[in-house]
Amino acid sequence: MVWIKVEKNDKRLLIDSITKKARWVRKETLKVHKIAQGTRIASSLSCVEIFSVLYYGKLLRHNPKDTKWDGRDRLIVSKGHGSICLYPILADMGYFNLDELARVCREGSFLGAIPDPIIPGYETVNGSLGHGIGVGCGIALALKRKGNERKVFVIMGDGELYEGAVWEAVMFAGQHKLDNLIVIIDNNKACMLGFCRDIIDIEPIGEKFAQFRWNALRIYGHNVETLYDTLKGLAEGKQDSGQDSSQDVKQDMGRDVGYDVGPNCPTVVVADTIKGKGVPALESDPISHIRNLSPDEIDKIMVTLP
Amino acid sequence: MNDNPAVNGNHAMNLEQKSMRDVFIDAIYERMKGNDKIFFVSADFGSPKLDRLRRDFSDRFLNVGIAEQNLLNVSTGLALEGFTVYAYAIAPFLTMRAYEQIRNNLSLMSHVRELNVNLIGVGAGLSYDVAGPTHHCLEDISILRNLPNMVLFSPSDWYLVQEFADYSLQVKAPKYLRFDGKPLRRIYGNGSGINSGINMKDGFTEIKKGSGICIVSTGFMTHRALEAAARLARQNLDVGVIDFYVLKPFNEESFRKVLGNYACVITIEEAFINKGGLDSIVACAVNGMDTHIKRKHMGFGDSYVFDMGSRDALHRLYGLDEDGIIKNILECVKDLA
Numbered sequence: 294m295v296w297i298k299v300e301k302n303d304k305r306l307l308i309d310s311i312t313k314k315a316r317w318v319r320k321e322t323l324k325v326h327k328i329a330q331g332t333r334i335a336s337s338l339s340c341v342e343i344f345s346v347l348y349y350g351k352l353l354r355h356n357p358k359d360t361k362w363d364g365r366d367r368l369i370v371s372k373g374h375g376s377i378c379l380y381p382i383l384a385d386m387g388y389f390n391l392d393e394l395a396r397v398c399r400e401g402s403f404l405g406a407i408p409d410p411i412i413p414g415y416e417t418v419n420g421s422l423g424h425g426i427g428v429g430c431g432i433a434l435a436l437k438r439k440g441n442e443r444k445v446f447v448i449m450g451d452g453e454l455y456e457g458a459v460w461e462a463v464m465f466a467g468q469h470k471l472d473n474l475i476v477i478i479d480n481n482k483a484c485m486l487g488f489c490r491d492i493i494d495i496e497p498i499g500e501k502f503a504q505f506r507w508n509a510l511r512i513y514g515h516n517v518e519t520l521y522d523t524l525k526g527l528a529e530g531k532q533d534s535g536q537d538s539s540q541d542v543k544q545d546m547g548r549d550v551g552y553d554v555g556p557n558c559p560t561v562v563v564a565d566t567i568k569g570k571g572v573p574a575l576e577s578d579p580i581s582h583i584r585n586l587s588p589d590e591i592d593k594i595m596v597t598l599p
Numbered sequence: 600m601n602d603n604p605a606v607n608g609n610h611a612m613n614l615e616q617k618s619m620r621d622v623f624i625d626a627i628y629e630r631m632k633g634n635d636k637i638f639f640v641s642a643d644f645g646s647p648k649l650d651r652l653r654r655d656f657s658d659r660f661l662n663v664g665i666a667e668q669n670l671l672n673v674s675t676g677l678a679l680e681g682f683t684v685y686a687y688a689i690a691p692f693l694t695m696r697a698y699e700q701i702r703n704n705l706s707l708m709s710h711v712r713e714l715n716v717n718l719i720g721v722g723a724g725l726s727y728d729v730a731g732p733t734h735h736c737l738e739d740i741s742i743l744r745n746l747p748n749m750v751l752f753s754p755s756d757w758y759l760v761q762e763f764a765d766y767s768l769q770v771k772a773p774k775y776l777r778f779d780g781k782p783l784r785r786i787y788g789n790g791s792g793i794n795s796g797i798n799m800k801d802g803f804t805e806i807k808k809g810s811g812i813c814i815v816s817t818g819f820m821t822h823r824a825l826e827a828a829a830r831l832a833r834q835n836l837d838v839g840v841i842d843f844y845v846l847k848p849f850n851e852e853s854f855r856k857v858l859g860n861y862a863c864v865i866t867i868e869e870a871f872i873n874k875g876g877l878d879s880i881v882a883c884a885v886n887g888m889d890t891h892i893k894r895k896h897m898g899f900g901d902s903y904v905f906d907m908g909s910r911d912a913l914h915r916l917y918g919l920d921e922d923g924i925i926k927n928i929l930e931c932v933k934d935l936a
Contacts, residue, residue, distance in 0.1 A: 434673070435676060465666070
């Protein structure tokens with residue numbers, strides 16, 4: 294990727310530190326699930342690297358001391374249930390005390406099984422799927438009208454793409470050239486009752502967006518360096534249609550490569566991920582969404598994790 | 600006798616008919632001139648008065664297409680960034696196609712974030728009479744009353760609508776504006792004798808004082824109520840008329856105080872009765888009072904209206920015309936005697 298300005302060695306150190314943080318986040322997420330069994334663990338493990346790169350890679354402008362700071366990038370977490378991994382990150386960033394992680398879903402806590410906007414660091418309501426991208430469109434348009442150059446990032450699940458309102462927003466964003474809107478799809482390929490390909494197969498996803506005038510990128514969503522390179526470029530306002538060349542690509546991307554439909558377009562990053570990443574029993578389970586891990590299972594998994 | 604031509608039944612020759620949406624769009628157009636933080640968003644719904652707004656404020660007018668869910672979501676996003684938003688669509692589609700967006704992104708979200716989104720729903724009740732039950736809107740009051748933090752405005756005339764323009768900018772909450780689809784005569788304002796009676800905080804005005812029996816109505820039905828009351832006045836029966844225009848929030852204490860002057864209250868609405876509409880508002884208020892007040896509720900039963908005909912014809916068919924109202928009032932008179 295041509296726009297990386299960080300010196301090679303500095304970048305290596307940064308990638309290493311994000312990787313370490315992502316490992317910590319995965320473990321903390323499992324620890325939260327251990328005490329709060331109502332949390333969706335499998336969906337929250339597939340986007341650990343995505344959130345880690347945005348925050349620890351310093352790609353997202355934000356201020357934990359002023360959550361309404363006008364100079365922040367707007368991060369819309371549309372797959373709320375599957376973002377429990379954001380709790381440790383927000384605590385680590387100083388949005389709230391790390392001790393809160395030991396109280397998730399307990400009486401008096403503001404951290405629930407589904408995050409609410411009462412949590413510092415969450416911008417919008419996300420408990421029902423398919424709203425985030427449309428709200429993101431409104432924010433992106435408002436920022437443009439205000440002359441504010443910050444970006445809007447929307448994190449969605451692939452199962453969420455079944456909601457019709459998503460496509461109302463996809464059409465809208467393409468039409469209005471919302472090039473400050475970046476949607477990242479945590480493409481973990483499973484819904485609640487099975488794999489998406491068996492429910493309604495909408496691959497190749499990027500192609501669908503490109504038809505509505507979006508630039509589309511396809512990458513492997515657990516490779517920190519790939520995520521960093523791609524999201525850094527987008528955070529800096531550069532668009533790239535190149536497909537990920539990472540050796541770590543294990544997913545079948547089909548014929549979905551990058552789509553460069555031109556300048557001034559919104560961008561979708563289809564990040565191929567594994568639902569339940571890090572926990573073999575979840576990774577292979579088509580209904581991992583509704584699987585809970587018992588405290589004993591979690592203890593056993595913890596020692597196997599890097 | 601009241602000098603209000605609307606109240607004394609001679610308003611046809613005195614008061615010009617205007618459409619609520621045109622009056623409101625003109626009022627917002629004027630405010631957009633001096634306020635660059637206003638957005639007007641439509642779900643492909645127009646009005647002759649919207650044309651100059653679209654032309655003169657093209658950077659702050661949006662047509663999201665026939666997509667009410669996205670209308671709500673985009674409006675939410677704009678409001679989160681500090682814009683006052685007017686979201687404009689046909690009432691049943693706006694409120695029911697996008698109900699969850701209203702619930703989550705406006706009602707629920709405004710618990711933590713200030714959101715000034717004004718949902719302008721055109722086609723209250725049977726406004727779109729011949730378009731049939733998909734276009735009738737008999738459920739909106741009931742379902743939107745349920746949502747915390749929402750303001751519910753159901754005006755009976757265009758003067759109230761005009762008065763609401765500033766209120767909509769000042770009160771930074773999500774609101775539903777339930778506009779009639781047909782041009783209606785003026786009830787309030789200069790020459791009506793009740794222009795000082797508008798009180799958005801109370802939410803209602805006793806536009807005609809009566810003794811014993813009063814009608815509580817909202818929107819178009821206030822015109823019917825006034826006509827029925829005027830006819831009864833000619834028979835020396837003095838029936839009160841209370842026009843309810845801010846159904847939420849309203850001053851319940853003031854309302855009970857006015858109701859306390861009556862022995863019987865009749866509610867009239869273009870809505871399903873016993874389903875949480877205006878009748879429920881009145882029933883709840885009456886239930887909390889020490890004095891016993893007899894209640895009667897007029898509206899539609901538990902069935903959609905497939906019958907074809909004008910609004911007047913449909914009202915006749917369902918007993919919501921003047922004759923039907925008068926019949927109910929006379930029954931109340933008998934009961935009270």
